[in-house]
Amino acid sequence: MSEELRELFNEVVKDHEKKPRNFHRIETANRKSLGHNRTCGDMLVVYMQLEGEVVKDISFLGEGCSISKSSASMMTEALKGKTRQEAEAIFDKFHQMVIGKLDAETLPDQLGKLGKAFGNVHKFHARVPCASLPWHTMRAALEGEEMTSTEHVGPALPQPAASE
Amino acid sequence: MIATEKMIATEKTIEHRGAGSGWDVARVREDFPVLGQTVNGKPLVYLDNAASAQVPRIVIERGSKYLREEHSNIHRGVHYLSQRATSAYEGAREKVKRFINAREARECIFVRGVTEGVNLVMHGYGRKFVGEGDEIVVSEMEHHSNLVPWQMLCEEKGARLRVIPMNDAGELLLDEFDAVLNERTKLVCVGHISNALGTINPIKEITARAHKMGVPVLVDGAQGAPHLALDVQDLDCDFYVISGHKMFAPTGSGVLYGKAELLEKMNPFLGGGSMIRTVTFERSTYAAIPDKFEAGTPAIASQIGLGAAIDYLNSLDRAAALAHEHELLAYATEKISAVEGVRIIGTAREKASVLAFVIDEIHPHDIGTILDHEGVAVRAGHHCAQPVMQHFNVPATTRASFAFYNTKEEVDIFIRAVESVIEVLG
Numbered sequence: 026m027s028e029e030l031r032e033l034f035n036e037v038v039k040d041h042e043k044k045p046r047n048f049h050r051i052e053t054a055n056r057k058s059l060g061h062n063r064t065c066g067d068m069l070v071v072y073m074q075l076e077g078e079v080v081k082d083i084s085f086l087g088e089g090c091s092i093s094k095s096s097a098s099m100m101t102e103a104l105k106g107k108t109r110q111e112a113e114a115i116f117d118k119f120h121q122m123v124i125g126k127l128d129a130e131t132l133p134d135q136l137g138k139l140g141k142a143f144g145n146v147h148k149f150h151a152r153v154p155c156a157s158l159p160w161h162t163m164r165a166a167l168e169g170e171e172m173t174s175t176e177h178v179g180p181a182l183p184q185p186a187a188s189e
Numbered sequence: 190m191i192a193t194e195k196m197i198a199t200e201k202t203i204e205h206r207g208a209g210s211g212w213d214v215a216r217v218r219e220d221f222p223v224l225g226q227t228v229n230g231k232p233l234v235y236l237d238n239a240a241s242a243q244v245p246r247i248v249i250e251r252g253s254k255y256l257r258e259e260h261s262n263i264h265r266g267v268h269y270l271s272q273r274a275t276s277a278y279e280g281a282r283e284k285v286k287r288f289i290n291a292r293e294a295r296e297c298i299f300v301r302g303v304t305e306g307v308n309l310v311m312h313g314y315g316r317k318f319v320g321e322g323d324e325i326v327v328s329e330m331e332h333h334s335n336l337v338p339w340q341m342l343c344e345e346k347g348a349r350l351r352v353i354p355m356n357d358a359g360e361l362l363l364d365e366f367d368a369v370l371n372e373r374t375k376l377v378c379v380g381h382i383s384n385a386l387g388t389i390n391p392i393k394e395i396t397a398r399a400h401k402m403g404v405p406v407l408v409d410g411a412q413g414a415p416h417l418a419l420d421v422q423d424l425d426c427d428f429y430v431i432s433g434h435k436m437f438a439p440t441g442s443g444v445l446y447g448k449a450e451l452l453e454k455m456n457p458f459l460g461g462g463s464m465i466r467t468v469t470f471e472r473s474t475y476a477a478i479p480d481k482f483e484a485g486t487p488a489i490a491s492q493i494g495l496g497a498a499i500d501y502l503n504s505l506d507r508a509a510a511l512a513h514e515h516e517l518l519a520y521a522t523e524k525i526s527a528v529e530g531v532r533i534i535g536t537a538r539e540k541a542s543v544l545a546f547v548i549d550e551i552h553p554h555d556i557g558t559i560l561d562h563e564g565v566a567v568r569a570g571h572h573c574a575q576p577v578m579q580h581f582n583v584p585a586t587t588r589a590s591f592a593f594y595n596t597k598e599e600v601d602i603f604i605r606a607v608e609s610v611i612e613v614l615g
Contacts (some may be wrong), residue, residue: 089552
């Protein structure tokens with residue numbers, strides 16, 4: 026098995042897939058959004074308790090692959106207690122990372138555990154929407170939208186050079 | 190000119206192929222240029238044939254010949270190129286007719302694929318003959334393309350959709366079929382082979398039972414056409430729909446076969462050029478079949494390509510090809526059954542080409558990524574058959590689907606890749 030695959034399906038990802046954190050409904054949630062990736066069928070609901078500008082509580086429920094599930098799980102850990110502005114800043118950084126636009130060397134400083142877990146996703150073009158789905162769903166919830174999808178998130182696949 | 194001569198030479202070579210016994214898979218693979226490439230540094234193992242089958246050189250060259258030497262609009266010009274294009278296009282229709290054993294070529298309507306063909310029947314037949322309280326019968330294992338159009342019709346007309354259920358092996362329960370058939374049934378719509386399970390459905394039995402009640406039957410032949418010898422008269426189905434890209438032809442090609450008397454009494458589908466007889470501002474009259482259903486300029490190159498794909502299939506020993514596919518399926522089924530944690534979805538007695546499975550606790554999308562890394566192309570998802578997923582209570586499956594150009598060595602690579610999935614993620 027290649028090193029690249031082991032990096033994609035790393036121990037942190039596997040741990041969060043098998044034991045997702047904040048995997049429940051928040052009964053008192055005042056924001057909630059449904060995220061759906063039609064290409065693979067991944068689906069999740071992000072629940073949020075927004076108090077003023079602070080994400081007081083955040084959780085999710087859903088069905089998906091290891092990447093989307095662990096991404097959702099780690100997202101809830103990373104955002105609980107953050108302000109809306111902080112959450113959006115982390116969203117931006119995460120998005121830049123999964124489309125391969127963040128410098129790998131400074132990654133751990135910028136995104137910590139998230140960087141360690143998902144720093145290699147950009148090498149697997151087809152998996153970028155999986156990692157992104159929970160985050161786009163979270164942002165939709167933050168903005169009061171009830172639905173979002175991420176089939177088309179990600180960089181264009183580089184075309185192999187024509188060969189004869 | 191050189192390319193043309195080369196093509197004629199290719200045609201001659203393949204005419205002589207397949208006379209002997211057995212199946213020379215190495216030689217057949219040479220006909221498919223796409224199979225020779227590497228993916229992630231590994232040889233491509235293409236096991237996604239149920240989604241789209243690969244295209245042999247003769248089809249690529251025929252389409253390219255059209256674009257190089259014949260490209261022009263059909264059924265219009267008196268000029269030389271238009272005559273040649275028309276004759277190639279209508280020649281392809283003749284080939285289709287013989288391939289499926291239709292009574293007449295005009296019973297073969299060119300469409301973009303099964304989805305368009307089913308929608309054509311829904312609009313042309315369904316909207317004309319189905320009313321409030323009527324019923325349409327589909328099966329539990331239908332692809333969305335043979336389900337959603339009928340739901341749309343039922344919603345529009347206040348009609349009712351009835352479902353033939355299946356058992357846990359993925360076989361239709363024919364006794365239940367009898368129970369849903371009644372005097373309100375207007376159409377039965379069922380797949381020949383399930384793309385999600387591989388089940389071959391007993392179409393002759395289904396048409397016999399439906400016809401006893403005077404009900405016509407539409408067969409989704411997307412998976413049937415590439416994997417079975419077809420005879421629509423023997424099946425006695427009223428409509429049979431084919432997608433070219435699943436039978437070694439380009440995308441955008443396909444056929445709706447319909448019995449002439451049914452096609453004639455149907456409403457047209459799309460309106461526009463080619464499908465009319467006369468047009469005034471007061472009214473238009475429509476052309477006879479098949480033109481009535483072929484409005485606008487069709488996918489000429491693709492449909493000519495479909496004709497070439499039929500030539501190619503006819504040049505093979507088709508029985509040996511199908512036997513080889515069957516052997517691959519049996520071999521892969523045996524091998525994967527020995528892998529711990531794997532459950533096969535779809536274990537019907539009559540099966541073709543499709544091996545769908547799940548692995549405990551591992552999502553099919555993750556399996557697909559690891560297999561892709563090993564150069565193995567499979568489909569991971571719900572296969573546009575969500576009710577099938579609901580029946581087996583799984584969100585999705587991983588599906589390997591075989592064609593006659595696949596090899597046992599490729600099955601071995603696929604199985605090793607599945608084992609490594611469990612190593613990495615189990």
